[in-house]
Amino acid sequence: MQSNKFFLSITTKLMLLCNISAIIPVWIISWLTQLDWLLIGVNTLLTVLIASYVSFRLCRSTVQGMHSLETGLLNLKDGELTTQLAYNNNDELGRLCQLYNQSAKQLRQEKQWIYQRELMLDKVLQSSPQAVLLKNDKGFIVYSNYSARDLFNAKTALEGSQFEQLLTNAHPQLSQALQRGSDGLFTLEAENQEAQAWHLSTGKLLLNNQYHYLYVFKQLTRELSRQEVEVWKKVIRIISHELNNSLGPMSSMLHSGQLLSENLNEPRLKRVFETISERIKHLNEFVQGYGKFAKLPTPQVITLDWPVLLEQLQRQWQFILEINKDVTTLADPTQIEQLLINLLKNAHESGSAPEQVSVCISQDTKGTHISVSDQGKGMSEQVMANALIPFYSTKVTGSGLGLALCREIVEAHHGQISLHNRNSGGLNVHVILPSV
Incomplete structure (x- = not known):
């Protein structure tokens, strides 16, 4: 100085x-x-x-x-x-200037390399599904990615805003998790959406001689659901394998028994064979149905032709249709048709009048929204908590496959499915298929 x-x-x-x-x-x-x-x-x-x-x-x-x-x-x-x-x-100062030029060139190359790495890191963080938030020791947000803005329902960038103000406008469960300031799990419950499980990871680092606080939010809902479904699929494959090993010999022995009893005039024996044949047929249908759930193929995504698809469904089921114009959805037509068939079947079996079953299709920035509603009895909290799990059914003859298959189809399309009782009575199943 x-x-x-x-x-x-x-x-x-x-x-x-x-x-x-x-x-x-x-x-x-x-x-x-x-x-x-x-x-x-x-x-x-x-x-x-x-x-x-x-x-x-x-x-x-x-x-x-x-x-x-x-x-x-x-x-x-x-x-x-x-x-x-x-x-x-060619003197001492000349050599110093040459050394300066070499050092400046090396620093310039390193600066360009660091800048490229920063661009790459920013690109990775911005496209990451994990929400990342960084604040300084003054309480100002200095970095956030797109997932963080979606998590906090912000329409503009969060940089420059006060952290305390962000907590005031955030979801109550999210605000409580941030105020605790420690790693842990928390749940976000939103209207017309399935409850979401999140994990918060926190850290403290020194950046530019100033302490900063890092918050990383990872959504575990899909991961937990995927692991749960994988366990059920493994159970189903084991059960299907054992049943197939038994049904083959039983069908063969049944056929042999029917041939041997043709010359016997015994009506009761005929009824026994018919009962066994009916049960074998039922078990085969059972195995095939769960096999479809356990081996759901990868969706073949194309642009859905909604008019054709809905016309086919209206030939089988009666429902009121509400659809916005210019709805563009990229999905597997066969799987989406199976999804709607299962939902409409449940709606008609809920005790609702056919003319009170409705299908509403709309689109916004999140993707395509599909709502299937009825005026039936609805669901209790216990039934609703287990309705999407395989094997769970409240129907006497139900297999517990319909809604579980719907969930598998929706998650294969990276979407969300949720169940909600309507205030006017009945059930509403809400599906979101994201834009690809």
Whole structure:
């Protein structure tokens, strides 16, 4: 740092040093030769002029090199690394300037590499399904990705906003999790959507000599559902395998028994064979139905032709249709048709009048919304909590497959399905198919 005291430049100091070194011998010689004061003054003036000129010529290149270094260091201080020093004399300052140019070039390359890595990191974070939030020790949000904005229902970027204000406008469960400030699980419950399980991970780091606090939110709903479904699929495959191993020999033995009993006039034996044949057929249908759930193929996504699909459904089921114009949905037509068939079947079996069953299809920024509603008995909390689990059914002849298959189809399309009792009575099944 420069002080306010008087100081001399290096050029001035060198010129003074040269002048003093030249004047002292002139004065000594003039004193020894006993020159008069006029000649001494003339000799002194000539000596000063010659010494000043010579010293200026000698230190000019040095001053230019130092000015170049000063300019380069000022640019370096301002973060400008593209300037190269033009001083290239073959002396100490020239070598210093060359070293500066090499260092600036290396720093420029490293800066470009760091910038590219920052761009890549920002791209990864912005496209990550995990919500990332970073605040400084002043309580201001300094970074957030798109998932964080969706989590906090923000229409604009969160950067620059106060963290406390963000907590005020956030979901109550989300606000409580952030106020605890520790790692853990929490649940978000929203209207017309399935309850979502989230995990909050927190961290503290030093960035630019300032402490920052990092919050990472990971949604576990889909992962927990996927693991649950995988367990059920494994159970179903084991059961199906064991039943198939038994049904094959039983069918063969039944056929052999029927052939042996053809010459026997025993009506009761015929009824026994018919009962066994009926039960084998029922078990085969049972195995095939659960096999469809356990081996659901990967969706073949195309643009749905809603008019054709809905016309086919209306030939089988009666329902009121509400659909917005220009609904564009990318999904597997066969699986979406099976989804709607299962939902309409449940709606008609709920005790609702056929004319009170409705299907509403709309679209917004989140994707395509499909709602199937009825005026039946609805569901209790216990039934609703288990309705999407395989094998669970409240019907005497139900297999517990319909809604479980619906859930599997929706999640295969990376969507969401939720069940809600209607205020006017009945049940509403809400499905969201995201835009691909």
